[in-house]
Amino acid sequence: MKLTVRVWRQAGPQAAGRLVDYEVPDVSPDASFLEMLDGLNERLTAAGEEPVAFDHDCREGICGACGVMINGVAHGPGRATTTCQLHMRSFRDGDLVTVEPWRARAFPVVRDLVVDRAALDRVVQAGGFISARTGSAPEANSVLVPKPDADLAFDAAACIGCGACVAACPNASASLFTAAKIAHLGLLPQGQPERHRRALGMVERMDLESFGGCTWFGECQEACPKGISIDFITRMNRDYLRAAAQPAQAEAAAGAI
């Protein structure tokens, strides 16, 4: 099939960007969206132009590197699908496809479709872990975890950190990302000792990183390629409020940031 791809081109973080139209003939319906962009880049290279920069790595929907707005939708029209797992059979011959980077103040554009998502790493640094020094762990089966808890923790842990939730949110909130980590660890017995400290630290860091607040649009859940539920945000808010109500905890966490 033949497509017109309208792509955001931006030479660098400080440069002005603009949308540019490219004709892409001979797109195979079996190609992935990124393979379609590969094809476009081969053409641009042959024509002496600079190819379109986009992040990608595993191309199996698990590393979280890829992700663009396709016709205004994070990761495009496929439900619970990363951009790399979206196939061109989702489009029709002659379609105009608009491709833009994640748009959020916390994710500055690096080049074209590539953004800087380091803010998400910093949110994890603020408590998104269980402190278990290497070699200090007790026997694995000495702590029982009820299967439903383990399964629910897994549902939250499935987050790939792609940032689609932020891009889809009208407020550019990172609540779903943060809540998923707080829930993953907070649902497990191993995560209890740091549960409150974690919630305080991560939520406060999220606010410092110029992400917006959550006002329950629910767009994040729709965009999430791993189908993570906004129920976890409720859980995060509960953990945060409970922790904030305990001054000793709040102080300890503030000291840790």
Place this chain on the structure above:
Amino acid sequence: MTIPLDAKVPAGPLAEKWDRHRGALRLVNPANKRKHVILVVGSGLAGASAAASLSELGYRVKCFCFQDSPRRAHSIAAQGGINAAKNYQGDGDSIWRLFYDTIKGGDFRAREANVYRLAQVSVEIIDQCVAQGVPFAREYGGLLANRSFGGAQVSRTFYARGQTGQQLLIGAYQALEKEVARGGVEMFPRTEMLDLVLVDGRARGIVVRDLVTGAVTSHAGDAVVLATGGYANVFYLSTTAKGSNVTATWRAHRRGALFANPCYTQIHPTCIPVSGDHQSKLTLMSESLRNDGRVWVPKRAGDARPPHEIPDAERDYYLERKYPSFGNLSPRDIASRAAKEVCDEGRGVGPGGRGVYLDFRDAIQRLGEPAIAERYGNLFEMYQRITDENPYRAPMRIYPAPHYTMGGLWVDYNLMGTIPGLHVLGEANFSDHGANRLGASALMQGLADGYFVIPLTIGDYLASSKLAPVGTDHAEFRRVEAEVQGRVNRLLGTRGTRSVDSFHKALGHLMWERCGMARSPGGLREALVEIPTLREQFWAEVRVPGTGEAFNQSLERAGRVADFLELAELMCRDALHREESCGGHFRTDHQTGDGEAKRDDERFCYVAAWEWTGEGAEPQLHREPLAFENVHLATRSYK
């Protein structure tokens, strides 16, 4: 000159070596640890676990990855599981059995002492990961669950749905970020190592390129740890992430580190077949699927009926037929070759006849669709998304694809290479899997190396070495930086007519044909002519658009492909010299009457470690003999 390859395997009985060694390793006192800077390159399971653990001990760590976040390293894509000799199922597993299965699975081409240590440490890995909050699958009683993997007759594989690598990596990543927050680790994402710097014969630093600004800079340290993964992308189409590359280890090789067994590559039997020329990578379907899926092709060549119209009597469940004891869970090298064989006979299915069925019909009838969905739901979805076919209704079509490389930089028992101070972990080293890796053993090795081996052995190196202070103002850093910059300029300055990808595809095709699942002396000799020709064309005709002072993905790829073009030649040379078949290395001129691999223990029971001797010069072979003191060198049989 032959470099003496001292593996430094400790004396004593196999089961006591690691304990005795730990007791004998020299220590660095806590106050002195913070005086040492350790450079860790790579943030996958091995790199992240090493960086976090070294920082917890008090070392100052700098960690580098080319991805935008350490959480995206390719370990994340591992699906099926991680082995450990916990014997939670009470099915007779033990450290000895895991050791033996791994040695046998590797076709008796790995070092006994390393593999035994791996099996010992496997038990601690599970404890560590559970303590970090890795959400492993559990039974209703709250205990950890297990499943089976290829090459074993016990259930020792721990898993987190089909995303075990992701969950283990997130565990290690979180430990790493904890140390970043504490100030013990300085993290450098989007930073690619382009060379190794030696001072007085020791590894003392690296030269890196900032992938955002293009700046070429150096970092100095007291030891360098490479945890940079494997080189399966030499085949262009592989299950490996697009960015995975050989540059760090290859550049270290060119600086004097020996490269061991480069021809040992793993072709994974269950991948989604190639669909067309647009294909940029291949997708694995986890080996765990073979717990419940049955592999078959039609008995009759050219049988074009849809699968459900072919009655059981006219199907050939060839793995069950040929290997009744292990059946569909035969090891990867064996299952891959068997698939190739039936396709070569004209019995392959799907477009082009390069595919076999992996059929869940019987398991769905036996267990019901919900049970299958619970075990493999995400894999079935992934399959459907890519192929537009529903594996609950029709069998999956699968075909072998490059997946893992057992070869890598040579290391001793302490995981140190032939350059003092250069340590190599995980897939980047050669040490534990011999000529074939068993499923669910890569995650085990990466974490064993990073959490439990290097934190101890690196202290011994630091405590026993007199290291003069060295900064990046040292002349050697200046010299190597200039070389790196020169190389970048040369890639940009060629201004030819062919894209980087076109060269990578050509190389991949050549390697798949000549040095893939079946290797013939004639084909390898031709490859040794074709590869240098392609390399010359590359340097004369490649077109790398853009500049070096900016984010430039074409330039990144060009540097990586240039190194693959050198590695490929060494792989073929190694494959040609090894006149035997073992594990993933199958020589068509060395097979038994029924087409099985035929080892030659008289002549080839050694590790082939190659020394770089200069551009255009033949590499020098060094041999580390493999002594089997505890297992009997047997013909590997899964029948």
